[in-house]
Amino acid sequence: MMGHQQQVRILQERTAKMLAQQGIILTPHERAAIEIADFGLDEAERTGLEIVVYVNTDRYCAKELVLFPRQTCPEHRHPPIGGDPGKMETFRCRWGTVWLYVEGEPTEQIQAQVPQGSEAYYTVFHEIALLPGQQYTIPPNTRHWFQAGDEGAIVSEFSSTSRDAFDEFTDPRIRRVPDMVKE
């Protein structure tokens, strides 16, 4: 049986390859530090997200997000923390297709597939389809989730400071383990 570390390395390599195919170059250190977020659900390829953190200061943050085909980042929001109104983030699609769901008028027939068995934990259905060159800014403290199309997707995230440990997920089974790679 494949060990957890080995599985993480395989997914890291797959992520680095998708980025390289689109001309996005990482340093060896960044490649080794790609986060494979499985949100504690242990089904990373279905519900998960691959993350390269370029910079995260006390003023701003920039990441590259990679989604495998039909992979879903589960519903969550970035709540206020102290004097901070909560993380504000802009998703810019670089490659592939991503369907983003936010609070607001539900879209009648959404294009994503809610992960089977987790239907109770997906509650916002206002769809924003992002193709390469298109972007959307999510206000602080707003519930959102997203899923890639059949090819997968690469999304640049520009945001205020990222404090992943404070994210609030709709699914109570979720544990956010931002340092999984370094376990």
Added chain:
Amino acid sequence: MMGHQQQVRILQERTAKMLAQQGIILTPHERAAIEIADFGLDEAERTGLEIVVYVNTDRYCAKELVLFPRQTCPEHRHPPIGGDPGKMETFRCRWGTVWLYVEGEPTEQIQAQVPQGSEAYYTVFHEIALLPGQQYTIPPNTRHWFQAGDEGAIVSEFSSTSRDAFDEFTDPRIRRVPDMVKE
């Protein structure tokens, strides 16, 4: 003789082509809004910068910077404004080579060429060479300037809020005209 508007459009098209060649896709609106910054020196291809602003909120900013071969962005700093300590920015090289100069121990033999006739207005020479995948964060209120290598360069800029009109240039002849494209 070529009109100013016509020249701007030609440089916008050249910029969009360089981005497209590296797989960086813009919307038609973004292409039309590419800023050709000539800093009032009227020699944009030598001293200038091409800018795509993806997002600029009161919390963060993200841009794509394009430099033509050996083009120079002249020395400047981002001063404090009210309670803001000044813009902090991270330059990530995506393609080509960029030589960045900041305050600190001067590098003995720098690789850039200071624009002839403007030597008096370049005063910091601590060199940071950035190749694709490499990045550097410039603290607020720190003098800096940068020049592309012989191929040109594409640089992603992640930063705190951008307020270009407040930038302080070492060269007193410089006027920053951020909305030149829309004149």
